[in-house]
Amino acid sequence: MCRIDDTSMAGGRYGIEFGGIDEADALRSVAHQYGLRLTFLAQGGQFLSNVDVEIVGPSGASVFRTRTLGPYLYVALPPGRYQVAAYAAGTKQVRVVVVFEPSPREFHVMAGTADYYDSHRRLRAEQRAASERLFHAELARAQVNGAWVAAEGEPVAAVMERSRSADLTIVGQTDLDEPEAYVANHFVESVVLGAGGPVLVMPYTGHFESVGERVLIGWNGSREAARAVHDAIPFIARAAHVTVAAVSSSFTPAPSPASCSDLAAMLARHGANTVDIARFDRGASESTGDALLSYAAENGFDLLVMGAYGHYRLQETVLGGATRSVLLTMTLPVLMSH
Known part of the structure; x- marks a missing residue:
């Protein structure tokens, strides 16, 4: 039996396994970093190890596979709907989970997550600043004018608003194997269908x-x-x-x-x-x-x-x-x- 303990958003791309139940301190110290936390139990309530786990993403492609060392598995995934399949002792259990990132206004009420949200927001700010520096460097190299706009809010709506007054909207193809490249569900498709003009992918x-x-x-x-x-x-x-x-x-x-x-x-x-x-x-x-x-x-x-x-x-x-x-x-x- 597979029990889903939590489905809040976490920002990395790897899973972490714990081999024994005596590692409670280690579990608690990193739990806030992983949005999906799984515990594997037999029908009688005994902890299970050597469980084959596969997680299928919103696109239908497998995004994570492992065989557990112990009863706990933590996985960081971008927001979206996932199917988790666990195989152990000749049986299979499947659960559908939703990974999400609450708004900052509501996030503080979730115990143990306020510190994570602050660190995650700082990381995203650093990544955005690095992207902005690269953008301006490429403008200088190409000797063209440009403006950097850091839009807030829902990504599809933000791009749609800008695309309606743009000659051309340029987006990147969705990389299903790179969770860090995630922008929004059906991001490229939504922009292509709703931009109101040409989209270069x-x-x-x-x-x-x-x-x-x-x-x-x-x-x-x-x-x-x-x-x-x-x-x-x-x-x-x-x-x-x-x-x-x-x-x-x-x-x-x-x-x-x-x-x-x-x-x-x-x-x-x-x-x-x-x-x-x-x-x-x-x-x-x-x-x-x-x-x-x-x-x-x-x-x-x-x-x-x-x-x-x-x-x-x-x-x-x-x-x-x-x-x-x-x-x-x-x-x-x-x-x-x-």
């Missing part, structure tokens, strides 16, 4: 010497694709080469040759140097998003332009298949518009 891996020299457009004739192309014209007009990829999905056919030709002509009027049209067939088991990414990699493109498909339902964000797969497995910068 940069992969969390890879180094890109150029962005927009060779542009691939995922074109299916839809409103979202048209919006993305028009938003990308500043990139397209400067590109050395542009390819319009006529794509289909399981639910929509590929656009007509006339639609692709009309698009190429419009881009030429806006100054695109070289525009060609590519039609390719997806494999039976290959998604539209995967096909676009494979084609981009094989032909050396450094920017993918595509429409973002999705909508909001109560308490969740529902993405189209191509949008979802590209955001998960992107290998080059992607400019999206909704």
Whole structure:
């Protein structure tokens, strides 16, 4: 049997195990650093060790695995909903927990956590200051003007507010294996669908010497694709080469040759140097998003332009298949518009 003792937020990324019940002082001294605290008990109440534990994150990916040395396991996780599975003595127990960070106004009433919150806030302030120094250093290196804005409050709402008056919003791809990179649940997806303008998503891996020299457009004739192309014209007009990829999905056919030709002509009027049209067939088991990414990699493109498909339902964000797969497995910068 697995008992969940606490689910408040803790800011690190590792778990810590305790091998014996005589380590009460050690437990108490570090408990405030770990939001998820597990105790493993047999049906009769005896402590258990050698328990295989797996924690699955909000995205459905495994974020933590271990075999315990004793009955206690503390894990630090970013806010979100998690599934904890414990395997011991041929049995399996599964619990769903929610890790959260209370607001400062309410946090002080939780015993033993006020000191943690103060230290965590100082750590975040130091990290923010380091990021600001790097930002200004890069501005100086590139010899461009810029302003640093430290927004407070809910991250998605803060970015949305700024994006509505921005020519371009740039965000990083979500790294599911790096808890410290967590911003908010469905952060990138929410910004892409709600920004009101183009969003450039940069992969969390890879180094890109150029962005927009060779542009691939995922074109299916839809409103979202048209919006993305028009938003990308500043990139397209400067590109050395542009390819319009006529794509289909399981639910929509590929656009007509006339639609692709009309698009190429419009881009030429806006100054695109070289525009060609590519039609390719997806494999039976290959998604539209995967096909676009494979084609981009094989032909050396450094920017993918595509429409973002999705909508909001109560308490969740529902993405189209191509949008979802590209955001998960992107290998080059992607400019999206909704």
